[in-house]
Amino acid sequence: MQALPSLPALTAPPTADQLRQTHTAISPYLQETPVLRSGGLNRLAGAELWFKCESLQRVGAFKMRGALRAAMAIPEAERFKGLATHSSGNHAQAVALTARLLGVPAYIVMPVNAPGPKRQATLGYGAEIIPCEATLQAREATLAQVVDRTGAHFIPPYDDYNIIAGQATSALELLDAQPDLEAVLAPVGGGGLISGTLLAARAHRKDIRVYAAEPSRVDDAFRSLQSGVLQGNTRTDTIADGLRTSLGKRNFHILQSGLDGVLRVDEDEIVSAMVLIWERLKIVVEPSAAVPLAAVLRYPELFSGKKVGLILSGGNADLLELLHLLNPPPAALATA
């Protein structure tokens, strides 16, 4: 069992000092992700864009940051019982790898309809997968049984201040590298990444604009902020599979404290933006990661002439599924 450092568990939105402390503690266990640029994309957007590539993070997504921070909040004497969560996506892999770094078991409750590659990757990190029905109720009930049986610690996917502090460190690094950014965007699903991004940006400079980018089909964050009451989604059929979850409570309250807006984009805009990123930045991103670029291209009035940072959340695309989707190829590709 390795000794990941310990940090106090956070019970309120992390302060600037707590974000910096989190960053110092988790950095040794992370890949240093590059910030990429493209002259062609700048011309297309009429803005100066910096892309923070969490797709090149360990497990292929920013989720590793939060999982590490949350694990560090577990008292050392209790870690041996292992980590548990429910997830069909990148969070599952992040918890599995974090448990492996700790040398303790990982128990991942995963719906039976989870994609094969994500199952395989999670097993590849040495986790035990506990199958369940594909409803939130079944996931939570199965997780409760697992935690009860094993004593493992639940690592929540987004609605948790430790997780939020971890996810915030991506924007922290982006702003360290490019301090004069005027706007920052991140995608919003459960809200771990965007709420952390907002806190990191505000800690850096008060006047940076921070936007969440969201698929129109699952626009619960947009409706929640507009109405002031946390909303759910009645459909989840967006290609941006990482953003199908609904906004968490703590995440919602942080966003209410000062997000500049939720920018909604359509499915074809997401696909076009994803293909542009593949072609111009030469990196593979998953559909969810392309949502911020889709928003920059859709709302030029907000970004024209500005220095803009975009967080590319992950790269765990199911290439087989995307090839079907790109046949016939979208217009963005045919004319690129």
Next chain:
Amino acid sequence: MQALPSLPALTAPPTADQLRQTHTAISPYLQETPVLRSGGLNRLAGAELWFKCESLQRVGAFKMRGALRAAMAIPEAERFKGLATHSSGNHAQAVALTARLLGVPAYIVMPVNAPGPKRQATLGYGAEIIPCEATLQAREATLAQVVDRTGAHFIPPYDDYNIIAGQATSALELLDAQPDLEAVLAPVGGGGLISGTLLAARAHRKDIRVYAAEPSRVDDAFRSLQSGVLQGNTRTDTIADGLRTSLGKRNFHILQSGLDGVLRVDEDEIVSAMVLIWERLKIVVEPSAAVPLAAVLRYPELFSGKKVGLILSGGNADLLELLHLLNPPPAALATA
């Protein structure tokens, strides 16, 4: 007109000191390309692999390194006349961008059948494109006319010691980052990259194995080294479009001085390796860049249990063309 530093023109294979000097001079104008790893690819290869990502270099390929070094060998007083070359690929873009950095004209002789995206990218860097027939004779004759008319300096694609010194700096960086590599691979077309890689590796440590990776369909380097006489290709129908050119004379002589072998791979192995890189490393590489991984997977007896460096030469894939090719998807993808 900007002041790129000047370096002496090289008239013999570059020494270790000259490689280091080249690296110091060109680095400020380059992207620092990451070295990526994948646990999954390591398991698949039964070896420890380090991937040097020239696909994330400026213009999307290592070619920028050599073009910069060659431009620095032109006396400052003569640079204003501009740069010229013939190329339908990454070298065209590298010369165009280098000329733009110098603030001088670029004249690119390009066959009429060159792919649209490469034409567009070259124009995007502000170059003038001079169309010609798609034969080597026509390219060379048209180039001679252009040089005669404009006085521009010819930047050769590979058969030149300045170019070789520039291309060598990718392996130099890889070995600086990972000094204990036991083997290094690069693809071979004209031979600029692999001859530079061999010189850099030998300068680093005598006992590093250095292999060229080559498509079986255009195996002129293999046949040249086997026979001791420079050979050409009778066909050029490989998907690895960057490797269709035949080996240059200076490149051949350098390879004769100590390459450990030319490893040939088939077309389907190239496609599978490319898809694996996209999926596991989360980066877009062009088919040529995947040839070394294809070789590592095909010849496990050479690499099993070893620390191996692979140079990913470029990322300028024509996604539209590749989508056609990947339909139906190759087995590597369906089972990944």
